[in-house]
Amino acid sequence: DAGVTQSPTHLIKTRGQQVTLRCSPKSGHDTVSWYQQALGQGPQFIFQYYEEEERQRGNFPDRFSGHQFPNYSSELNVNALLLGDSALYLCASSIRTGKGYTFGSGTRLTVV
Amino acid sequence: QQPVQSPQAVILREGEDAVINCSSSKALYSVHWYRQKHGEAPVFLMILLKGGEQKGHEKISASFNEKKQQSSLYLTASQLSYSGTYFCGTGMTGNQFYFGTGTSLTVIP
16 A cells, blocks of 8 residues: 655755645545655644645745645645755645544755 | 644663653644654654543553643653654644654664
């Protein structure tokens, strides 16, 4: 049973560019959440998608946007990249009723 | 909104016990506990949904005091494999979910 799959694993972008990260949830999970984890810090909640809609959002600017597709997979888009956006981006899937999150291995984004 | 964990770091010898605390300034609906090893994704340990609920996972257990908006993770007879950073995660109304500040646990022989 495949867990949560994220792509790509690593990415280097230039300041000002745009990036799209992808996530396929664990089989049977319908909810996808995205987190940003800076080095040495805990994951910070970006937003959560359920039924193709953004249900909750953390304290992140509008440059961060997302999408969920009918097959429950999800994308995270970040526009106008800043150096401070460099981090590990984690996708976590769950069942709506909340039985714990399964995390993907993450996408390491470096903005130069 | 981010829960605060204590201690920030702890070093144990194999076989010793530890307690990690998690406190929130907001009312909690649920508490999750995760362990993250260096360079890896967080791994789910357990979830507590009711106030006063205690759950166990091998020699790792947790309690949830809804009134005090706190949870504690208990690690008994620690093993080398317990090393990592432990995060509590707190669910609040509206399905918002926030991770705590983290506790680095190192178990040495």
